[in-house]
Amino acid sequence: MEVTATMGGKGMNEEPLLYSTLMETLGAELVEWTPGRVRWAITVAPWHSNPGGVVHGGVMATLLDEAVANAVTSLRGYDVTSVDPHLVVDMNVSFIAAARPGERLEVEGQVLQLGRQVAFGEAEARRQPDGALVAKGRFTFIIP
Numbered sequence: 001m002e003v004t005a006t007m008g009g010k011g012m013n014e015e016p017l018l019y020s021t022l023m024e025t026l027g028a029e030l031v032e033w034t035p036g037r038v039r040w041a042i043t044v045a046p047w048h049s050n051p052g053g054v055v056h057g058g059v060m061a062t063l064l065d066e067a068v069a070n071a072v073t074s075l076r077g078y079d080v081t082s083v084d085p086h087l088v089v090d091m092n093v094s095f096i097a098a099a100r101p102g103e104r105l106e107v108e109g110q111v112l113q114l115g116r117q118v119a120f121g122e123a124e125a126r127r128q129p130d131g132a133l134v135a136k137g138r139f140t141f142i143i144p
Helices: 021-026 057-076
Strands: 002-006 014-018 029-034 037-043 087-095 104-114 118-128 133-142
Touching: 021 057, 029 057, 037 057, 057 087, 057 104, 057 118, 057 133
Parallel strands: none
Antiparallel strands: 002 014, 029 037, 037 104, 087 133, 104 118, 118 133
16 A cells, blocks of 8 residues: 655655555554654554453554554665565564553654664654553564
């Protein structure tokens, strides 16, 4: 799937950002991106929740992972036919607070360092509109 977003700043061109259809399936919306940084928003649905009524840890980890992966893509290039994929090989996610159905989250991922064979990034999920930190993750991607 291809989404076109306007990069911030006067005179910037629109560029396509390729991302996993998983984000669309989860109901996330691309809010903003600049090279090396991507922000998504999602309204928590009941089907995102575990039996305890809060966002399932796997769903939260996926949102954080995809945000960083997209940030890496924003620096490496957009044409998946000519750019080798990058794959997460290590992740550490800290769950700080619960998020419940009906709440809106913003998930921002950023690249900390991009090399020829490895990329490092981090992401945060924050409840809106108060900005409370819900989860934070650090990710390492291999670039084959």
